[in-house]
Amino acid sequence: MQAWQVHELGEPGEVMRLAHVERPTPGEGQVLLRVRAANINFPDALMCRGQYQVRPPLPFTPGVEICGETEDGRRVIANPALPHGGFAEYAVAGGVGSAAVQLGKAAGATVIGVAGGADKAAAARELGCDVVIDRREQDVVAAVKEATGGRGADVVFDPVGGEAYTQSAKTVAFEGRIVVVGFASGAIPSPALNHALIKNYAILGLHWGLYNTKNPKLVQHCHEQLTELAARGAIKPLVSERVPLSGAADAVQRVADGVTTGRVAVVPAAENGAAA
Template sequence: MQAWQVHELGEPGEVMRLAEAERPTPGEGQVLLRVRAANINFPDALMCRGQYQVRPPLPFTPGVEICGETEDGRRVIANPALPYGGFAEYAVADAAALLPAPEALDDAEAAALHIGYQTGWFGLHRRAGLEAGETLLVHAAAGGVGSAAVQLGKAAGATVIGVVGGAAKAAVARELGCDVVIDRREQDVVAAVKEATGGRGADVIYDPVGGQAYAQSAKTVAFEGRIVVVGFASGSIPSPALNHALVKNYSILGLHWGLYNTKNPKLVQHCHEQLTGLAARGAIKPLVSERVPLAGAADAVQRVADGLTTGRVAVLPSQENGAAA
């Protein structure tokens, strides 16, 4: 089979190599999956750089989220068991963690439903307790993680403010359903949020960016608001002033979705059922901006790493499968 492999750490576009490899052999409790679509996540780039909390042994195949097909023909969503990731024709995954791919979504959309939407659902509902009528602010609203949060916020009945970088991403955020879109390159984010909320601020802030975005969050969070820390795509990890959280009476909530897979996997299953229902009635639909063949994976991972994409980019080991599903 063909598989992308990383033999040394560095930028994805430089260290990912497409090679012929043996099909992985499932271990105890694992299954072999034919990869129908693999979704690119920012952690794939971090893993190539050696900057992710999970560091698989070299060489490894990136790709942490797929829609695959079991040997008995079932279409499933899975997180491949590294080092045999999803940017390959075949991958392996833990049998107990397989989730049925929603019938309402094609392969690429199904692959994009898992990590980003699970993270959004847990962040907004389990951690922040978002309620209908509240205001949700989403940083990087046109990105893969942010676009999921926007759709989930709208589905929950919230007013959604999306912060993006650039006119093209602003257009995407509007199409996703943002009630207010703020272009951080052209506008003062803090002033724009205060204007949009009548000076009150946002009840829930969803931050996958960190750095300056977090500083803006602390200045725009409402009384009894909640800042959900999802990641640090900016590369800068902020050090929040806890006295500021005390004085303004807001909460800072961390979210590591992957922990639920080991700490409370039943909640992951429950979340998937909720997401499947939302997809069935059209309330959410992953934004897949690009579908690239397996040969284009390294370039696509690099573009995601560089912040040049919107929504999700899917890798299709079989163009036929991805296009027709």
């Protein structure tokens, strides 16, 4: 089969190499999956650089999230068992789910989207954000305060870190929450706890993958709820681009560089013109 492999750490576009390798052999409690689509996540780029909290042994295949098909024809979602990641024709995984979905809008909430550039701002508006702020053109702090009547945001979802976290602390409301998801900016902030104290807000870390070890039943419960929402059309993911397997390294690099919008999916079957 074909699979992308990383033999040395560095930028994805430089260190990912497409190779012919043997299909991975499932271990105890694992299944072999034909990869129908692999979503590109920022952790894939961090893993190539050796900057992610999970560091598989070299050589490894990136790709931490896939839609796959079992040998008996069931379509599932899964987090592949590294070092055999999803940017390949086949992967192995354990504890697979049932459908691919994405978080949607909470009922009754005002959603404020902070985007980097006109294209991303336009996409956020099309997806239903009540207020969209282009951080390259607007003062994020002032815009959030204006949109909330000076109150600030009750919940801030921050996957960026760096300057974005500084803005999060300035815009979070009294007794609000900042949910730290990642550091796409490359800068890990050092929170001023005295500021959290005087403003009474909480800083929460969210390492999603850890739930597979600490509370796997909760992961399954969330998948079931999200699948139900997707089935009735309440939520719909933005898949902005589908690339063949041969284009995976370039696509991972573009995600790393922050020049993509929405989800970019690697579709191995697209190499032969087939639909996933």
